[in-house]
Amino acid sequence: MYRGGFRCPDCGTWSARVHGSYLRFPADLPSTGQRVVLSLRVRRFFCADPSCPRKTFVEQVAGLTRHHGQVTERLRSAMGSIGLALAGRAGARLAALMGIATSRSTLLRRVMDLPDPAATEPCAVGVDDFALRRGHVYGTVIIDAETHRVLDLLPERDTATLAPWLASHPDIEVICRDRAGAYADAASTAAPQAMQVADRFHLWQNIAQAAEKTVAAHHQHLRELPTAAPEPAWECAAEPAPEQPDEPSGKFAERARAHHALVHELLGQGLGLRETARHLGWGRHTVQRYARAACWQDMVKGRKRHQPSKLDPFKAYLEHRWTETNGRVTILDLHREITERGWRGSYSTVQLWVRKALPQPDSTPPRPVIPSIRQVTGWLTRHPATLTGDEKVGRKAVLAHCPELEAAASLISSFAEMLTTLDGGRLTEWITDAMTSGLPGISSFAVGLNSDYDAVHAGLTTHWNSGPVEGAVNRIKMLKRQMFGRAGFPLLRKRVLLA
Numbered sequence: 001m002y003r004g005g006f007r008c009p010d011c012g013t014w015s016a017r018v019h020g021s022y023l024r025f026p027a028d029l030p031s032t033g034q035r036v037v038l039s040l041r042v043r044r045f046f047c048a049d050p051s052c053p054r055k056t057f058v059e060q061v062a063g064l065t066r067h068h069g070q071v072t073e074r075l076r077s078a079m080g081s082i083g084l085a086l087a088g089r090a091g092a093r094l095a096a097l098m099g100i101a102t103s104r105s106t107l108l109r110r111v112m113d114l115p116d117p118a119a120t121e122p123c124a125v126g127v128d129d130f131a132l133r134r135g136h137v138y139g140t141v142i143i144d145a146e147t148h149r150v151l152d153l154l155p156e157r158d159t160a161t162l163a164p165w166l167a168s169h170p171d172i173e174v175i176c177r178d179r180a181g182a183y184a185d186a187a188s189t190a191a192p193q194a195m196q197v198a199d200r201f202h203l204w205q206n207i208a209q210a211a212e213k214t215v216a217a218h219h220q221h222l223r224e225l226p227t228a229a230p231e232p233a234w235e236c237a238a239e240p241a242p243e244q245p246d247e248p249s250g251k252f253a254e255r256a257r258a259h260h261a262l263v264h265e266l267l268g269q270g271l272g273l274r275e276t277a278r279h280l281g282w283g284r285h286t287v288q289r290y291a292r293a294a295c296w297q298d299m300v301k302g303r304k305r306h307q308p309s310k311l312d313p314f315k316a317y318l319e320h321r322w323t324e325t326n327g328r329v330t331i332l333d334l335h336r337e338i339t340e341r342g343w344r345g346s347y348s349t350v351q352l353w354v355r356k357a358l359p360q361p362d363s364t365p366p367r368p369v370i371p372s373i374r375q376v377t378g379w380l381t382r383h384p385a386t387l388t389g390d391e392k393v394g395r396k397a398v399l400a401h402c403p404e405l406e407a408a409a410s411l412i413s414s415f416a417e418m419l420t421t422l423d424g425g426r427l428t429e430w431i432t433d434a435m436t437s438g439l440p441g442i443s444s445f446a447v448g449l450n451s452d453y454d455a456v457h458a459g460l461t462t463h464w465n466s467g468p469v470e471g472a473v474n475r476i477k478m479l480k481r482q483m484f485g486r487a488g489f490p491l492l493r494k495r496v497l498l499a
Helices: 073-098 104-113 159-167 181-190 200-217 219-224 251-268 273-280 284-292 312-324 331-340 347-357 373-381 389-401 403-421 424-436 442-451 453-459 467-482 489-498
Strands: 018-024 027-031 034-037 040-046 056-058 124-133 137-144 150-154 174-177 195-198
Touching: 027 073, 073 104, 073 467, 073 489, 104 489, 124 467, 137 159, 137 467, 150 159, 150 489, 159 181, 174 181, 181 195, 195 200, 195 453, 200 219, 200 373, 200 403, 200 442, 200 453, 219 373, 219 389, 251 273, 251 284, 273 284, 312 331, 312 347, 331 347, 373 389, 373 403, 389 403, 403 424, 403 442, 424 442, 424 453, 442 453, 467 489
Parallel strands: 124 174, 174 195
Antiparallel strands: 018 040, 027 034, 040 056, 124 137, 137 150
């Protein structure tokens, strides 16, 4: 209890005339898990200003109590921090373990009571949308492109929502954005002095979509791809090699083959077992087993064993009927015949065994599988070094058969080179070539680049990008999941700004 008087909270008049006193019992931070309650005697004063509507008032202890507060300020701050980190339900569980008596609703109210961070005047900002309700409701996140700190969250992703925010920050010089027209219009209207930068990731995403449209328009030509001729079997006078037992097959066998070759290659380079294990991130004993195996088949020896099957009593009959008809009997007839003899299994079991164990009759080889639109698009938009051997062969065959796709591949490669080397000086030439190529998808993509030329050129010549904005969107997704998707926009905004 302070000596002297206190100022009226309404009019600010100093008063030393005591009306009375009473005890307050605000809850404080727990000690060793036990609840702590303070016993605090406070005085009530008369207001010395006759015109003040407040006749009496109670003194407050700075940094400890507030008007009508039932907890101390440090306990209020602790609950706000818990709610900010864990939201309501998880925060309430942690508070109970710490000895703080509170509810999830109180924790969320303490979060909403926290002040927003101090406003700043950024020079460069990044703008992107995020899903409040995926496919239905989207908002806008704005970050400082230099410090990567979230500046604000807006409830919509249209021009009318973003333009007032940009107009209230006249010092913005750079705006990193995607190719959305709403953000471009808002930046042009409310911040004409700022340089707009089209994000390179979204540019590559756009050209990948354009490439898919181009492949779809010429996909019918892929039906005429020439079939690869079988390699000639060279005759030799050597004695025929002895028959080898069936090698193990399956995913584990392929993995064992690759791992065995990798381990022995590293050991052949002079690395020890521990160094090899450290290099591969494996256990030392795993590397040791591969090192001791003379061949990769030893790693899978004994794994594939014959398991008894319900079909075993009927296999002799099936083989007899298959040989008798020279493989012309249908599997459906075989299934019907053994069902009459007591088989109670499914048709798929019989079908799988017949196709795997019995020799198939000579027939016309199946038509080669036509690569899908997504496959060809991936061959055109991925780096050639990341393609497998079969994918490289398929890409070469497609480009050799379809000149339009070969032209599209050349345009995509040159655009990728501009993206990676920030060589925006060739953008005008590239747009001209793409527009005159007559390729559906890529030509329209070039028209869009031409209409947004300044932002695209800035994206291909400066270091600014929207990568930090995508990181902020990922953090927003995490906070949404933490709140089970049930939080309103004000609470989500508060947690994002203060996280």
